[in-house]
Amino acid sequence: MNGGLELTVGDDARRVEKTVGPSEGRAAKSARAPITPLIVEEKPICRHAIADLVSEVALTAPPSFASSLSEALKVAGARAPDLLLVDLFSVSFDFDGLRRLILASRAPAVAIDDRPNPSFAGLARMAGAQGYASKNYELDTFRAVIRAVIEGGAHFPRETSAARQRRTDVSGPSLGLSPRQMDVLKCIAVGMSNQQIATSLGITLGTVKLHIHAILRLTGTRNRTEAALIAGRFLAPTIED
Amino acid sequence: MNGGLELTVGDDARRVEKTVGPSEGRAAKSARAPITPLIVEEKPICRHAIADLVSEVALTAPPSFASSLSEALKVAGARAPDLLLVDLFSVSFDFDGLRRLILASRAPAVAIDDRPNPSFAGLARMAGAQGYASKNYELDTFRAVIRAVIEGGAHFPRETSAARQRRTDVSGPSLGLSPRQMDVLKCIAVGMSNQQIATSLGITLGTVKLHIHAILRLTGTRNRTEAALIAGRFLAPTIED
DNA sequence: ATATGAATATAACTTTGGTTATGCATGCGC
DNA sequence: GCGCATGCATAACCAAAGTTATATTCATAT
Incomplete structure (x- = not known):
């Protein structure tokens, strides 16, 4: 795939919290067996790109695709994927559906967000995802998330974890909402x-x-x-x- | 999942009207010189995919990128692209901005839509674009649109032309609304x-x-x-x- | 230990939002 | 002129949003 020069003014500064745990995730199988990804994403062009990114960071078998969580559940049963890459808004955000998919397939999941702001990172984590990436992330960040998850770790935006633990959040400009x-x-x-x-x-x-x-x-x-x-x-x- | 929200989108989104005119567009330069694309798209992962698609259907130089129409205007001045691929919602839909970009760069443009429904195809056409593709299109359709535009033709969803063309109050961006x-x-x-x-x-x-x-x-x-x-x-x- | 307050949960009820069928006026092609 | 498409208007009907009363859990301050 062609490289291409980037003429953008990178706003980057995507600070992330990376938690690489001891390699014990299901995908961390001795690091060299090919991974079978299941990509849940309704836009063909994004499927293409996600598949490409995964193949860049790991040795992969041809990925499976699904356009919805319900479709993904069926595919997961048939193909037993090692890694899930799930667009959070294929159809609409579905917490339970995501959780069930992750539980049923027993594979680590990267939650992929259509929106620029990681508002849903916390929910994705609570649903059992191991990583979160917005489509507005730079490709390097995107690859880092996928890599971390494949290696059995986790990768979420910085403030994702803390905010959820305690509701005594004096810090957040939270409008007083629980x-x-x-x-x-x-x-x-x-x-x-x-x-x-x-x-x-x-x-x-x-x-x-x-x-x-x-x-x-x-x-x-x-x-x-x-x-x-x-x-x-x-x-x-x-x-x- | 329950059998409720199926959200049948884009029943007509795939039927397209293809109008390959006589090769006279600026990009139709004797068919073999490398094309220099300018991709206006804020999501890195989509930039990547779009660049890849273009490189599949034509011989391309490394593409330029921009995240907004204003940034695109500057880049167009510096790089003189042969082909524009513009996400309609980078930042927000901007009819005048799109038209100015197309006029200034004097290159044919493919309008790319984040949304499944081609509601904006008519506006894109009125703004001077030569083609329209939703990110929900299959890759083959996507490639066909790009190819048609590169060859100097046009490619829009079927109902785009007739219905919208007749509007007389073409003053502002009107979304096709009365x-x-x-x-x-x-x-x-x-x-x-x-x-x-x-x-x-x-x-x-x-x-x-x-x-x-x-x-x-x-x-x-x-x-x-x-x-x-x-x-x-x-x-x-x-x-x- | 127990009263207090805050967050979460549920259901019955009322109001507002969204759909459909229909009618009337204007502008345009034949 | 006549048919026909289009925009504006109305009301009846069904679905969704919003309100209110009430119960459970849990941390914490008496």
Whole structure:
């Protein structure tokens, strides 16, 4: 694949937390057997690129593809992949679906995000992913994430872990929202319906509505659309920091 | 997964109208000189894939890259590209910016869309692009579009030409929406309720709902919140007026 | 140990949003 | 002139969003 020169002004500064654990992940099989990746991604052009990246960092068998998590579950059963690369928004973000795919296939997963801000990194981690990469990451970062996961480690944006552990977060400019409320807000901010949010987060429709009610009160907005617009401006700076 | 949200997208997205004109485009230089592409796309992984696709269908020099239209304008001045491949939503959809880039570089352009529905194909064409491809297209279709444009032809989704061409008020970026629909969209984009919109525009609640229904269909969105998010990026320049 | 407060959860109920069928006016091709 | 497409309008109907009351868990301050 051709190299090409980059004329961009790189904003990089993607600070990441890399946690390479002792090689024990399933994919870390003595480092030389070919890996069978399963790529869950609906856009053909991105499938192509992801497959290419994986083949750059490891010896791979021809990858399997799926356009949705449900399709991926079937494929995983048939092909027993060693490594998952999952677009978080193929169809829509689906927390439970992602978790089930990871559990069922018992392979380490790289969560791939269409959006520039790693708002969903925490959820991806909670769903069992071993790594997170936004499509806005530089290719080197992308490769580093894949490599780390293949080697049995983990690779997430810096603030992903800490924020979840303790809700006594004095630091975060969190608008006074609880972690769960933030999860819901992030979903609102990508245009998901209440039912989709409920499915994604594994809670009831009624509970979603309650969280949204609280969010509207706390953010001083009158409906989800206003909240989404606020969140767009609010989440963006928060994440980039 | 349950049998609910299948989101059947782009029923018509694959049927295309191919219009290979007489080879006269600037890129059609005797068919064998290497082409210098300029790729305007903010996601590194997509840049990579697009560059790869172009190199598959034509002999290319190393491509230039830009993350935004303004950056692209500078690069075009310095590198004089033969072929533009422009993501319509790098930063946000910018009709005038796209047109200026195409005029300034005097190179044929392939408009590349992040979204599954070719809602923006008409606008891309009106802005001077020679081809349109959604990232949800199969790679073969993608290659066909690029090839057609390189050879001096055009390649757009079928319904693009007729329906959109006749609009007389070609003043601004209008998303293919009628004036009234634009009024309503602007209201949605600031979080107004249907009743507020009705009062504000002096029409009935039912009429507002009809307009919104049409807007959702034309923009390929599923609810007002998604529409607002799109509009937020798309109206950004316009909305001040 | 126990009262307090905050976060999470659920369901019944009301309001708003989104869909569909239909009618009327204007502009354009034949 | 006439047919026909298009934009604007309306209301009835069903689905989704938003509100309210209530219960459970858990940390922590009396």
